[in-house]
Amino acid sequence: MKKQMPKKEKLKKHYSKGITLIALVITIIVLLILAGVSIAMLTGENGVLTKATEAKDQTEIAQEKEEIQMAYAAAKANKVEDVADPVTADELNTELDKLNSKGETSGSGTLTVTFSDSQRKYTINQSTGAISDPITDDTEEDEDKKAIKMIVNSGEDGIVVLPFDAENSGTISKINWGDGKIETISKSEYIEKSKIASIKKNIKVAAYNPYSKIYHKYEEKNKEIEVEVDGDIKEISSSASTIYYDKELGRNIYYDEGPNKIIEITQWGETGLTNIYLGGCTKLRKIASPSENSFINITNFVETFWDCENLTSIPEDLFSNCPNVTYFNGTFSGCTNLTGEAVPLWERVDGWESLDFKNAREWIGTKPDGNACYMDCTKLSNYSSIPDYWKDGYSE
DSSP states (O other), X not given: OOOOOOHHHHHHHHHHHXXXXXHHHHHHHHHHHHHHHHHHHHHSTTOHHHHHHHHHHHHXXXXXXXXXXXXXXXXXXXXXXXXXXXXXXXXXXXXXXXTTOOEEEEOSSEEEEEETTTOOEEEEETTXXXXXXXXXXXXXXXXXXXXXEEEEEOTTXXXXXXXXXXXXXXXXXXXXXXXXXXXXXXXXXXXXXXXXXXXXXXXXXXXEOOSOOOEEEOSSSSOEEEEEEEEEEOEEEGGGGGEEEETTTTEEEEOTTGGGGEEEEEEOOSSOOOEXXXXXXXXXXXXXXXXXXXXXXXXXXXXXXXTOTTOOOOOTTTTTTOTTOOBOTTTTTTOTTOXXXXXXXXXXXXXXXXXXXXXXXXXXXXXXXXXXXXXTOTTSTTGGGSOHHHHHOOOO
16 A cells, blocks of 8 residues: 655645745746846947947948048149149049049038948038048938028029128038039139239239129029028128129129029028128018027127018017127118017117107117117007117117
8 A cells, every 4th residue: 555645745845846936937037137137238338239339330430531531632632733623523533433432422512422331421621621420310400400591583584693702701611502503612712713813013912802702593584492501601791692703704793683582581590690681682571580599699780681671570589599789770671561560679778668769869879779770660560669769760
């Protein structure tokens, strides 16, 4: 007869099995934790694989930049007659091919080199050879926000002259004319085109014509097109649109119609503007709200929109972030079709509440100065509430 196991022994055996199962579960949990730690060490933000990938990317970036530098130097060296001439996309591509590089160049002025393997893009200054870090989608989006954008009308003759001049505008790096034509014009390039040779005391000197050399002839007439202008642009001036240097004729052409080709400012951008003068742009019908840093460097808005008789409204935040402005003289003078409420710029004057709105003399010398800021803007709903000095000016 089979001997029965004592109850105590049965319990001992039962609990021994239970302890083994718990130990197994704990072991599995520990292994999972260790696995997680190992994976994190390999693939985490500071993991081995991540660091290795970053190191690989940095090595590739350095190699790609070196290829661009070598190709640019070689292209420059080939310019025996005039080493100061900018390197073109074709010249750079020729030298990149010699290096068996995967880079391909496009554009002008500021060239773009794209590497087919890595899909990385770099910009290189056509004249100086300066190379950017790799361009990302975010970089391109940020650059797009920095550009000045305007709608122009090609008119009967198809000619549009942009309101930027060689002396004051800064450096324009790229212009997208909106019809498939993209060009770059550095400051040195269009100053050079504007030189007028003269002889004074038997010494040849160069006088600069401070007007725009930035113009375009559109094939389509009477068409509204958005133009995008990139660069370190300090000034917008409609007077620069009244003359241009005709490349075919080899001389300056006076062009009174120029300011009337500007229809809208759709983006002020963030180019470092210090001055805006769009006076006499009679067809200007709309202006955009500025971004946070569009007007941060501007100190005066003297006659900025003088005689823009087609302008019907002003963005409420147009002057919201320009704390250093001391002059609003004639800013909207002659904008006879402005409607809505006038931006109460006079409230920036210290102690304005205690000044007599009907006594222009009291406002003389106050800052910011708003002499005739809203002159003839009689359609504004709060026109009667504007200080006389700010709408009529002051004269003895």
